[in-house]
Amino acid sequence: xxxxxxxxxPASGLPKSRINWIALAPWxxxxxxxxxxxxxxxxxxxxxxxxxxxxxxWGALIQYWPAIQRHSIQTLFTTTLGFGLAVVAGLxxxxxVGWSRVIYAGLYPLMVGFNAIPKVAVVPILVIWxxxxxxxxxxxxxxxxFFPIVxxxxxxxxxxxxxxxxxxxxxxxxKMDIMLKVGIPRSMPxxxxxxxIAVTLAFVGSVISETIAANSGLGYMMAAAQSQFxxxxxxxxxxxxxxxxxxxxxxxxxxxxxxxxxAHRSQLANT
Amino acid sequence: MHVPGFVVSKYRGEMSDPxxxxxxxxxxxxxxxxxxxxxxxxxxVNKGEFAAVVGPSGCGKSTLMRLVTGLHLxxxxxxxxxxxxxxxxxxxxxxAFQNPTMLPWRTTLDNILLPLEIVDKHRHRLRKxxxxxxxxxxxxxxxxxxxxxxxxxxxxxxxxxxxxxxxxRALIHxxxxxxxxxxxxxxxxxxxxxxxCVIRDLHAVSGVxxxxxxxxxxxxxxxxxxxxxxxxxxxxxxxEHRIEFPRPRELDLIYDPQFSRKVQELHxxxxxxxQAA
Numbered sequence: 001x002x003x004x005x006x007x008x009x010p011a012s013g014l015p016k017s018r019i020n021w022i023a024l025a026p027w028x029x030x031x032x033x034x035x036x037x038x039x040x041x042x043x044x045x046x047x048x049x050x051x052x053x054x055x056x057x058w059g060a061l062i063q064y065w066p067a068i069q070r071h072s073i074q075t076l077f078t079t080t081l082g083f084g085l086a087v088v089a090g091l092x093x094x095x096x097v098g099w100s101r102v103i104y105a106g107l108y109p110l111m112v113g114f115n116a117i118p119k120v121a122v123v124p125i126l127v128i129w130x131x132x133x134x135x136x137x138x139x140x141x142x143x144x145x146f147f148p149i150v151x152x153x154x155x156x157x158x159x160x161x162x163x164x165x166x167x168x169x170x171x172x173x174x175k176m177d178i179m180l181k182v183g184i185p186r187s188m189p190x191x192x193x194x195x196x197i198a199v200t201l202a203f204v205g206s207v208i209s210e211t212i213a214a215n216s217g218l219g220y221m222m223a224a225a226q227s228q229f230x231x232x233x234x235x236x237x238x239x240x241x242x243x244x245x246x247x248x249x250x251x252x253x254x255x256x257x258x259x260x261x262x263a264h265r266s267q268l269a270n271t
Numbered sequence: 272m273h274v275p276g277f278v279v280s281k282y283r284g285e286m287s288d289p290x291x292x293x294x295x296x297x298x299x300x301x302x303x304x305x306x307x308x309x310x311x312x313x314x315x316v317n318k319g320e321f322a323a324v325v326g327p328s329g330c331g332k333s334t335l336m337r338l339v340t341g342l343h344l345x346x347x348x349x350x351x352x353x354x355x356x357x358x359x360x361x362x363x364x365x366x367a368f369q370n371p372t373m374l375p376w377r378t379t380l381d382n383i384l385l386p387l388e389i390v391d392k393h394r395h396r397l398r399k400x401x402x403x404x405x406x407x408x409x410x411x412x413x414x415x416x417x418x419x420x421x422x423x424x425x426x427x428x429x430x431x432x433x434x435x436x437x438x439x440r441a442l443i444h445x446x447x448x449x450x451x452x453x454x455x456x457x458x459x460x461x462x463x464x465x466x467x468c469v470i471r472d473l474h475a476v477s478g479v480x481x482x483x484x485x486x487x488x489x490x491x492x493x494x495x496x497x498x499x500x501x502x503x504x505x506x507x508x509x510x511e512h513r514i515e516f517p518r519p520r521e522l523d524l525i526y527d528p529q530f531s532r533k534v535q536e537l538h539x540x541x542x543x544x545x546q547a548a
Binding site: 151162163164166167168169170171172173177181182185186260262263 | 337340341342360361362363364366367368370372374375376385386388389390391424426440441444450
């Protein structure tokens with residue numbers, strides 16, 4: 001046997017260092033970002049109504065914590081619900097669109113057009129239908145998160161290697177066989193990859209809706225704080241959104257890694 | 272060497288017993304104004320025979336593969352496989368391409384078992400008789416020199432090993448017809464020669480009919496009983512050569528002067544076909 005097995009363990013070419021700078025870098029860069037921000041605000045004497053310093057934002061976070069916590073949970077709830085609906089519907093429509101070229105051709109312009117509509121313009125319509133509150137926020141999150149999932153799932157199905165399809169069809173495979181054995185497993189990395197994009201977009205959707213038409217949620221809280229010129233509280237809301245966004249993104253990245261690790265490893269092996 | 276599940280057959284199909292027959296076939300891609308890929312294509316391959324098809328690039332060799340397996344239907348003329356007119360995908364053929372197309376989320380063993388999940392004869396038996404099929408796949412892996420590699424994922428194997436596994440996948444359901452489209456094109460010279468011997472031995476111990484499409488004239492002459500030379504597009508068969516070197520053939524054969532003459536003969540024929548285009 002003249003061939004060798006490709007090692008799975010990535011051999012690191014870097015000399016071993018006692019400090020793992022790559023693991024530390026995200027924390028160091030984030031701390032540096034806030035320190036520079038603080039320094040700039042102090043050095044130029046910027047008023048807190050224009051740009052509050054991180055220390056002022058921290059103060060607001062502590063001062064208003066019970067309210068912030070309530071609104072944060074509300075936003076997390078609407079976002080997660082809208083995102084969940086987007087996952088179910090996006091997966092279903094993605095499979096349908098990837099199934100048939102006719103459906104793909106027919107629905108594609110509709111979906112692109114739909115995606116081009118600013119979701120902020122849809123919120124008033126949702127309010128007319130469902131009134132102010134949670135439902136428009138959930139639906140806006142759903143509408144905005146839905147598109148990348150559909151497109152990614154459909155792409156995964158549409159890019160099956162023609163040779164693979166030939167091999168299976170020459171064995172008498174039906175369309176359903178090809179979908180179940182190749183198409184769906186193959187589109188999973190695309191699907192899980194799209195979840196990271198979709199979940200951050202879902203936050204955008206729910207906060208837009210809460211800002212315009214709600215009486216709870218971070219969007220509502222920031223709009224209210226803004227009208228009272230409580231700029232540190234507005235920024236505290238932004239920080240909370242960023243934290244929730246990062247947490248959800250990290251969760252999706254973890255799920256992706258767990259579910260479709262083979263896709264990352266096989267790409268590594270190919271390069 | 273023994274390949275599991277195959278009946279040892281000395282029968283070479285020397286007599287006229289056509290298993291695959293292509294009769295005056297035209298195939299045009301992309302509607303009436305499209306490209307005529309093959310025109311007036313006629314050839315027949317006997318049962319158990321090893322046929323190779325060579326020709327200038329773009330001569331419709333791959334079209335021929337797709338015609339025989341029923342993935343394309345001819346606009347005129349007829350394709351017959353095993354006595355039946357081909358009017359849908361044939362479902363008895365094993366196929367292997369230059370690109371091994373192993374599914375990266377399945378282990379090598381599960382990749383090899385994939386055809387059994389598709390072919391009607393096996394798909395309903397697979398769950399109950401899995402152990403029996405796994406044993407068969409493992410024996411097949413051993414024949415191609417991949418013993419013990421069944422639990423590796425395809426991306427853990429080198430290109431040559433993936434192509435060996437690909438051959439196992441093409442053979443697991445004991446097809447009557449094996450279609451090989453440039454299966455060794457992407458491999459280095461040494462691995463390619465090793466795999467020539469693998470496929471030679473697989474053919475020797477089984478009754479399988481093989482059609483090999485290739486650019487490599489030495490490969491065609493070393494392996495085949497008959498070599499068909501195709502013209503430039505639109506492709507048709509210009510000539511066929513019976514390769515009389517006795518079997519079993521050893522790799523040394525390729526350094527034989529007679530072998531070289533045969534290569535040269537084919538080479539000049541294809542060069543002429545290119546000129547004519």
